[in-house]
Amino acid sequence: MILGIETSCDETAAALITEDGEIRANVVSSQADLHARYGGVVPEVASRRHLELISPVIREALSEAGATLDDVDRVAVTRGPGLIGALLVGVAAAKAIAWSRRLPLVPVDHLDGHVASLYLKPGPVEPPFLCLLASGGHTMLILVRAHGEQELLGTTLDDAAGEAFDKGARLLGLGYPGGRELDRLAREGDPGAYDFPVARVPGLDFSFSGLKTALLYAVRALAPDELAARKADLAASYQHAIVRALVGRVREAAEQSGQERIAVVGGVAANSELRASLSGASLAPLSLCTDNAAMIASAARYTGALVYPAYLGLDAFASR
Ligand SMILES: Nc1ncnc2c1ncn2[C@@H]1O[C@H](COP(=O)(O)OP(=O)(O)OP(=O)(O)O)[C@@H](O)[C@H]1O
Numbered sequence: 001m002i003l004g005i006e007t008s009c010d011e012t013a014a015a016l017i018t019e020d021g022e023i024r025a026n027v028v029s030s031q032a033d034l035h036a037r038y039g040g041v042v043p044e045v046a047s048r049r050h051l052e053l054i055s056p057v058i059r060e061a062l063s064e065a066g067a068t069l070d071d072v073d074r075v076a077v078t079r080g081p082g083l084i085g086a087l088l089v090g091v092a093a094a095k096a097i098a099w100s101r102r103l104p105l106v107p108v109d110h111l112d113g114h115v116a117s118l119y120l121k122p123g124p125v126e127p128p129f130l131c132l133l134a135s136g137g138h139t140m141l142i143l144v145r146a147h148g149e150q151e152l153l154g155t156t157l158d159d160a161a162g163e164a165f166d167k168g169a170r171l172l173g174l175g176y177p178g179g180r181e182l183d184r185l186a187r188e189g190d191p192g193a194y195d196f197p198v199a200r201v202p203g204l205d206f207s208f209s210g211l212k213t214a215l216l217y218a219v220r221a222l223a224p225d226e227l228a229a230r231k232a233d234l235a236a237s238y239q240h241a242i243v244r245a246l247v248g249r250v251r252e253a254a255e256q257s258g259q260e261r262i263a264v265v266g267g268v269a270a271n272s273e274l275r276a277s278l279s280g281a282s283l284a285p286l287s288l289c290t291d292n293a294a295m296i297a298s299a300a301r302y303t304g305a306l307v308y309p310a311y312l313g314l315d316a317f318a319s320r
């Protein structure tokens, strides 16, 4: 089995998968409650918590899989991009386990991990496909021709889609993390109530910062009691604008690249309106949209491993 470890942001995660992509255990310990009072992830707080949680989370994954370290053939770990102090905890844990058993170690790019969430059983999706990766830190259109062979067609010029959800949720007083809350509230509102503009940028790139400002002005224009009454409409219209922008770009990219098979991964892939709007697409299973270690172990199946002692000097990286 492959032991996957993920600590790039505020989820401490460990998973065990088989060589052919069956998930035996997928443990995710979210620190969201810890960071909620600050309205976002505090990097130093996150690293400290990862330190406390990493061993118990790995132990729990082993126990859930009915396995011991004897059953682990290689260790996969997120090397970046992410919060550097948080990443280092996972990398150090992975090195220690691999070193103690002289196992190979596979450094995994977190974004390759999100794409690899599609390759897991029970319903694996094989390339080629056009992938929309929409998460808290990234929004990308990737043409995946084969495993490990991909081309970046578009990316965000400012905020990521998930960031737009989180910032919108904050403006509406919905707490943190806001994407899921905004999604829930939007179901009670009218998506046509407000006409929020979607920035048109050249090529296949995205831009979400203007949308956030438009919401800010709409919120400011309302008295507190009015705001309470229109909150669901604001959420629905705001979400609709983000989804429209994402879906529009996906369709353009499909046309330009000639690749009609579409897949969606990352935290925003959990959004109900996006899922409904791209119903013909391959959507990452809900449990694998936000950060997890099963997707990291999955990516390791298609990434070269480092053998002992080559990985002892391995470092993490914050951005690509
Ligand atoms: N139902 C939902 N609707 C919209 N957004 C959602 C939903 N569920 C989660 N999100 C958003 O997904 C994001 C988290 O996704 P993910 O864990 O993939 O991101 P990340 O790991 O923080 O960023 P990255 O992968 O780019 O490093 C958050 O911004 C969150 O608000």
Ligand SMILES: [Mg+2]
Pocket (backbone or CB within 6 Å): 110, 114, 135, 136, 267, 290, 291
């Ligand atoms: Mg992520």
